[in-house]
Amino acid sequence: MSLVKSVSLVNDTVDSAGFNTDDAINYVTDKHGSVVDNGLVKKSIDRISEEKPGHWLVTYRYGKAYGKVPVTVRGNAREGITKASVKPGKGGNVGKTWFPIELAFRGSYSAQFFPHTYWGTDKKGKKAAKLTTKFYEPNSLSLLAGSEETNVRTNVQGLDVYGQDMVTTNFYGGSRASLDNSRGHVILYHLNKVPTYALQYMPTQTLNFYAWKSYAANMKVSPYIKLGHGQSLGSTSRYIYELANWNRAKKPRSNELLQIDKKTMQVNRIWTFAVSNGSRKYNRYFLNADVIDDNTVVALFHNKSKQRYEFWKIVRRGNSFQAKETAAVSGNLISNSSQVQGFTYNVAYKCYYIAFNDYLFKISAEGNLENFYHFNAKREVEGLASYKSKIYIAMNKRAEVLDSNMTK
Structure with missing residues (x-):
């Protein structure tokens, strides 16, 4: 089982999707070494809302394979709120x-x-x-x-x-x-x-x-x-x-950024961020x-x-x-x-x-x-x-x- 090291999420009160914890899986194999469908992996949490700050430790299990990923929703509710005021x-x-x-x-x-x-x-x-x-x-x-x-x-x-x-x-x-x-x-x-x-x-x-x-x-x-x-x-x-x-x-979402290590070609870390014009209502x-x-x-x-x-x-x-x-x-x-x-x-x-x-x-x-x-x-x-x-x-x-x- 290979999982990302950490996930850091923006505090986004209008995000409609939340974080799908499947995203933190690089791969999981069975006892024969064959890659299995992520849907067969048991997770302690399926989706984490970005509407409120907090910390989670998500666990993943498949057979005897086990892993965990720390997930944080950051505390600053105004992160990424700025102005789109440049004259075109x-x-x-x-x-x-x-x-x-x-x-x-x-x-x-x-x-x-x-x-x-x-x-x-x-x-x-x-x-x-x-x-x-x-x-x-x-x-x-x-x-x-x-x-x-x-x-x-x-x-x-x-x-x-x-x-x-x-x-x-x-x-x-x-x-x-x-x-x-x-x-x-x-x-x-x-x-x-x-x-x-x-x-x-x-x-x-x-x-x-x-x-x-x-x-x-x-x-x-x-x-x-x-x-x-x-x-x-x-x-x-x-x-x-x-x-x-x-x-x-169609509905508001935050932006999800993956960092992939060239040596292993596996996702190392995940962040989400929001860019908003004046308020979260106008997310980019x-x-x-x-x-x-x-x-x-x-x-x-x-x-x-x-x-x-x-x-x-x-x-x-x-x-x-x-x-x-x-x-x-x-x-x-x-x-x-x-x-x-x-x-x-x-x-x-x-x-x-x-x-x-x-x-x-x-x-x-x-x-x-x-x-x-x-x-x-x-x-x-x-x-x-x-x-x-x-x-x-x-x-x-x-x-x-x-x-x-x-x-x-």
């Missing part, structure tokens, strides 16, 4: 994209033998951004069909890059990412050891054993852990962070976020009622969080309410990038729309990352990572 920069509604259901051609799961190149035209109509294939991902990393807990498929929803480490969130099926409390696997790739085409043949017999072994040695896979929608992914030299929020939540629930360092999250909030995007900096101090709105951009950017498919903050150029299907927007630190790039890939974007001067974009069917050198 110049943006607008400059494009219209498609929804996946509308698209007749969405690529193929078949192995690819050539790289893709997609040119993005900027606001002046010039070719200004070039995406090229970095590598094609495997369809699966599992030899046998197995259960959802053990079958590692690469239905990618998000990615991040730090140095030569690239991490992706992966689900058993694409629709799983839109379920409440959804779980999946995180895969870590060493970019400097990743072949462009060969991973497509894992785990088939097309690769000989020694080639398969050498590629697998440069990858790590997490257990079947809580991921939420999977598009709010960030990483540092030691940890991976996932903001495990549900993209279809983030569906897209990036991580700057082990204490700093940059998050994107689409304020539909005011037709703007807000950029928030959330800083962790110990187990508490402080939030500040750093910028905002006017308009919805895309005019037909298509969802954001990726978000990243570029530290080198101090700007934000927001991805939609076939569109990439560059927003200055002050919130002004500096440029946008319109591609014609006709493939769904499944995550966006940046490291130094490079941008990385994941696309589906087949799962592929592309990169581009972006100019300042």
Whole structure:
């Protein structure tokens, strides 16, 4: 049995969900070493409300396996209450994209033998951004069909890059990412050891054993852990962070942040935090976020009622969080309410990038729309990352990572 070390929850009087104690489980195995369904694990508490401060010691049992996790609801009821008062920069509604259901051609799961190149035209109509294939991902990393807990498929929803480490969130099926409390696997790739085409043949017999072994040695896979929608992914030299929020939540919730150790690929700690404009009634629930360092999250909030995007900096101090709105951009950017498919903050150029299907927007630190790039890939974007001067974009069917050198 593997459990997180600790859980620290924000005191959120309007949180409608509370903390699901299943989230603290990395994995549980039976006497044969096989992973079991978390529903078979007996817990002393199923769900903990964030409405009142307190301390709990949650116990977990399966057969002879036993573990416990300390859970705290913090005492400061005003933590994260601030003001969304930044004057928005110049943006607008400059494009219209498609929804996946509308698209007749969405690529193929078949192995690819050539790289893709997609040119993005900027606001002046010039070719200004070039995406090229970095590598094609495997369809699966599992030899046998197995259960959802053990079958590692690469239905990618998000990615991040730090140095030569690239991490992706992966689900058993694409629709799983839109379920409440959804779980999946995180895969870590060493970019400097990743072949462009060969991973497509894992785990088939097309690769000989020694080639398969050498590629697998440069990858790590997490257990079947809580991921939420999977598009709010960030990483540092030691940890991976996932903001495990549900993209279809209708009622107020706090934001759940997971810290995953790169060495073990298991969830180490869990926090929840709230960001509220004036009162808890106006909570910001983030569906897209990036991580700057082990204490700093940059998050994107689409304020539909005011037709703007807000950029928030959330800083962790110990187990508490402080939030500040750093910028905002006017308009919805895309005019037909298509969802954001990726978000990243570029530290080198101090700007934000927001991805939609076939569109990439560059927003200055002050919130002004500096440029946008319109591609014609006709493939769904499944995550966006940046490291130094490079941008990385994941696309589906087949799962592929592309990169581009972006100019300042």
